[in-house]
Amino acid sequence: MASIGTLYMTPVMASAKKIKAAAVLSGLSVDHPASYVHYEDNKKPEFLAKFASGKIPAFEDPEGFTLFEGTAIARYVAALAPNAGLLGHSLKESALIDQWISYYQTEILPNIRPIAGMLAHRLPYSKALETHYRELLPRPLGVLDKHLSTRTYLVGERITLADLEAGSALVMMYEQIIGKEQREQFPHVLRHYETIRNHPKLKDIWGPTEYIDVQKAYTPPAKTKEAKPAAPKAAAAPKKKDDADEEDEPLVPAEPKVKNPLDDLPKSNFNLEDWKRAYSNMDTRGSGGALEWFYEKFDPEGFSVWRVDFKYPEELTQVFMSSNQIGGFFNRLEGSRKYLFGSVGVLGAANDSKISGVFILRGQDHKAVVDCAPDWESYEFKKLDYAGADKEFFEAALAWDLELDGKKWADGKAVS
Structure with missing residues (x-):
């Protein structure tokens, strides 16, 4: 070929x-x-x-x-x-193919992706949201099942691009979202999916589908426990002469508090708490604003500035949900709050957005600050030349007027 x-x-x-x-x-x-x-x-x-x-x-x-x-x-x-014939043999067939492609992308996938993202810990988990999306899914599947009950393919008598859309869109649902009982409720959708996935010329491309018998349940990410120094053995307290027949409980000293390694970094003249107050109380731009305050006092030896981007923008749907996701991420950074500041926003519109912004972190290693949040690896971190090549991005993210790839700032949150 x-x-x-x-x-x-x-x-x-x-x-x-x-x-x-x-x-x-x-x-x-x-x-x-x-x-x-x-x-x-x-x-x-x-x-x-x-x-x-x-x-x-x-x-x-x-x-x-x-x-x-x-x-x-x-x-x-x-x-x-x-x-x-993948695009049909007439204007009407072509329009129907586009119709069903759009239907999968707007009615099926927006209900599948958020559930899969939550189950895989790429999105903050919400039982209410998972239930919401699961309850929305049967209706569009029912429309497809009725349509496919009298035909082999979505449009016409041969495989088209609409059928290939079905073959790619539903694998996540069958492998992660619905079990055997739910599959059997929509037998024609399943039959059509297997027809496309098992086409002799396509089987090797798609690979096998690993169906699940029972829908997957959310399991919280495993927490990694830091090894704690062994507490020294306490000497047994001397027994009272008049209580010789009673055993005294050993006196165990309080467990020493584990020190955060960031506390051992050299002292910085840049006070992060003062910056948070300046950012909250001043206009961001302009004379006497927060940015002017920042450039005057920032210590690049003790702190670093990072761009942060959510790695899976295809999983983002409604703007308010993406904004809540940012808030959830900030909440999970509570253990490092005194070492960081962040201004992160949702750019774009529903089903066409991205999450991006900036963090100001203690030290020069972002991981040391953010790995207290179990989902930190869902975000990409890139060190910024905040006063040089990346100055425009940095200032726009703080001023909440950042625009990327034609997507304007729609909502945002700051951690302080």
């Missing part, structure tokens, strides 16, 4: 497998750069020069044409071989 270009992806990315499936059914193929490292290469200037969002999957053809967003790439690949 002829290669049509390079596809940047990760091996488990469902939306990228949809693109590969479209290529195979069109008699085409895509190459994969063996050296690509996600969260590293897609942050580099040369990658961002081609793909402004920094997201994958991302596609580049030999002539330098580039695309990001899985559905757009899959549609482009399908259009390269119109005889394959």
Whole structure:
């Protein structure tokens, strides 16, 4: 099969497998750069020069044409071989294919992703929210089940791009969200899914689905306990002469308090508590504002400034929920509150947003401050040149007027 270009992806990315499936059914193929490292290469200037969002999957053809967003790439690949029929054989069929693709993306996935994110500890867990999304899911599945009860494929008599959307969208639901009892409530959806996943040309691309018998329950992340120094043995208290037949309880000294290693850092002239008060009580920008105060007093030897970005923006839905997620993350940083300050916001709109902002941290190692929060690894940290190349980002994040990739600041929180 002829290669049509390079596809940047990760091996488990469902939306990228949809693109590969479209290529195979069109008699085409895509190459994969063996050296690509996600969260590293897609942050580099040369990658961002081609793909402004920094997201994958991302596609580049030999002539330098580039695309990001899985559905757009899959549609482009399908259009390269119109005889394959993946986009339909008429204007009406094409419109129906778009209809069902949109239905999966707006009615099914927004109910699946938040549950999966909470179960995997990538999102703060809320029993009420999990119940909410589980209760929303049966209705759109019922619409699909009724539609598929009289047909093999979503549109027409042959597999189309809409069916490939189903094959990629539902794997997370079957492997993480619903068990055997729930699957059996929608037999036609399951039959259609297995038809697409077991297509002879696509089976190796999709891989097996590991169905669960019982829906998964949330389990809190395991807490790592720090080894505590052994308490010295106390000498037994002398017995009273008139109580010789009674055993005295040994006097055990109070357990020594474990010292935070950040306390051993050299003393800094920058007082974080004074900065928090300045930020709260002053205008951020302008003469006599908080930023002016910061630049005058900040100590780069004792503190560092970091950009923080949530790694899984595709899991974000409603803005208020994303804002609550930031608040939950800040709450879990309570153990390090005296060593940090943060201003983080939600940029964009519902189902098209990202979380980004800045942290000011004690010392030069972000992990030493934030690893008290079990979900800190869901965020990417990058040290900022706050007074130089990254000054605009830093100031905008503090002033709550940050804008990235056309996404404007919608809501935010500060930890102080």
